[in-house]
Amino acid sequence: MIRLFAAVNGEVLSGLGGSTTPTYTRIHFLLSELGRHPDVEIRSIRFGQRPRTGLFSLLYNAAARTVAAARSARLIVKDRPLVFFAYPHSMTAVQYRMLFLLCTALQIPTAVDIHDTIEQAHAVGSGTFAVSRRFEAFCMKHATVLIATSQPMWEHTRNKYGISGRQAIIAPNAFDEAFMQRYPGRYTGSNGRFNVCYIGGISRNRGVDLLVDACSVLHERHPCLRLTLLGPYGPGVPPETRERIERSDFIARKEIPREAVPSSLADVDLFVMPYNPHEPYLNYLSPIKIYEYIGTAKPILCTKCASLLDIAEEGGIAYVDYDAGEMMEAIERFIVDPGLRKSASEHLLKSRMQHTWSERAERVYQGIRSSLPGTG
Template sequence: MKPMRIAYLCADRGIPIVGPTGSSTHVLEFVRALTERGHEVVVFAADPGQSSADLPCRVIPIAADPVLNEVRLALGKQYRQAPGEPTPRASEVFSLLVNQSARLELERAGDFDLIYERLSLWSVAGLQAAREWRIPLFVEVNAPLSKQQQTYRDLELADVAEAVERIVLTEADRILVTSDALIDYVHERGASRRDARVLPCGVSRSMFADLEKRKAVDPEHFVLGFLGSLKPWHGIDLLVDAFSALRERSPAYRLLVVGDGPLRAYIELVCRRRGLAEFVELAGAVSHEQVPDYLARMDAGLAPYPPLETFYFSPLKIWEYAAAGVPIVASRSGEIPEFFEHKKAALLHAPGSVTKIVRHVERLRTEPGLGARLARRARRVAKERTWDRLAARFEDIAAKTLAGETD
């Protein structure tokens, strides 16, 4: 297709464009895949993240206006729950004000063929620009944002967040959800199901390891790995409980956790109380370029999701385990069993089952050939979900939308 000029808007201040989070990886790798296919992408970001010479495109900050930041500081002082502790309202009001500077930066950057926005709680600038310029607005939805914020975090201006979410989703030309489960969510928010398409998470080709070079499994030193953010919905408590149970069975087990988040302190505390601290390595947040080195040390990769009312994830960790040749032990949740068949490409368990996690990991430790066989099959599956393939799928959707066709 003809190369497009795309404005990519990420107004979420919790997602650095260059950073160690899975969300950062998603944004940057998808943008990289688009630019490698000949499109010009300009990213407008609330948090550009770390400086990097490896950026595939120009990144324009939208939350750096000094006057708005003075307002943010003033709001932080005004709204306090306790001395020195601002309420969420200060951040929420500031994020609404960022729409002004986002709109100005979009205007300055010139003409675009379409706007691609990662849905954030307070952003309407993409919709405003698309309406004025009469170009399509594509909105990517990765989570039930307002619902998630109210459940797991603080949200004071909930009615405003829901109103923003509803109008953006209703007015978007195309909604790109990362899983089938999110189609129901955007429909509840007023969007038409016929405007929604599934465009899941992918995996970078740089993640694919040479399986012949992977270290052989040592039953006397077995590294259990976890890659991802340390948040409640990722089953961090289950991870720690499973590791505790495995240590009771064998002193061979070690735990390697790659990622950071609010439950890091929980892991440290529980492992210290149970006498496990010396057998646990918390690597913290690492750059995406460092991830393959950590994956190479893992003998099993865990994704121990708990029972959730709605499983909306497209788990990046699963695809990166698969690409790197790390045998997968995961919950039978969402899209996971659809792509990674139990006992053929992964070992799957009912969400929340520590007993089954322990049993499956023990099998991998005591049957080295099993892990190698599962890893080979999973790797073949992962080759079908690379970012360049997903960029090609987006191209097809965009071309038909720009031509006024349906798909």
């Protein structure tokens, strides 16, 4: 029997609600699918949080987290389950950092699911990270079970912190069944329409500026082209790019809840994953967006980040260098060649079952069983 306690707000396990962050998507679907095993019991503590609109809300949220952490500690000490932490999400609150220290001191087993490391803040963010480098090292070295979203991410983490003789469960991100229900068959386009889509944050090194440049030129040649950006602005977006997006008559940007993503992609003809592979950290990532793209079985254009190469059957994803000109040429090939789009979709249909949350949860399940005595 695997008894697991999730050191996250239990509200995430019950549903995504209005969440717009992919972090909650991974926690929700990975643990939900893991909990389908008859010998897995998952518990958590639910607590309410208010929008951060003032001092009262901040005090209320801190108090709610503290009460939840105290209840969690009582349960953990009593039952000694495997305690699951999403990193860095769980550790952004001091109360849950204390829970990890408690587990370590009492030798209660822990599982740390590594979504990102401290380098993420410098690669695509503001440069500030909610967890210190020292505490990050402590987590990686003392976790009983480590879960990484890609082999490159694990190798980077292991080398960085000198974690010798350890293996991690490799469980990349994935897509949920709603995508296959919404897009059960091969993609078919419509004459006179070509919609390009990017999902995710718009910040430095994510390549959205290159995508906007490429599509701006192509729109002059192919007025049918439209670009949809589903995500918020973040640090490092060139002012001219932001201005071009907001003033454009063919670019639309909006933010939508994660649960609305599958139904929002019906008219998309090409997805783009334009991350900058010259930023070392972006070669370790396993972004949820690339797997959700795969889940629609629609054509995908992707830059050559190491962790994203060969994740689908050959021909399913077109890869380009991090260059606006090459990106533009590749997008144009998809515009003028419906057969290329059809072929890419057929290849993705053949391989997408390898990238479901059910498959990822099975990896974690088997990894836990082989790592912890008494669960195999």
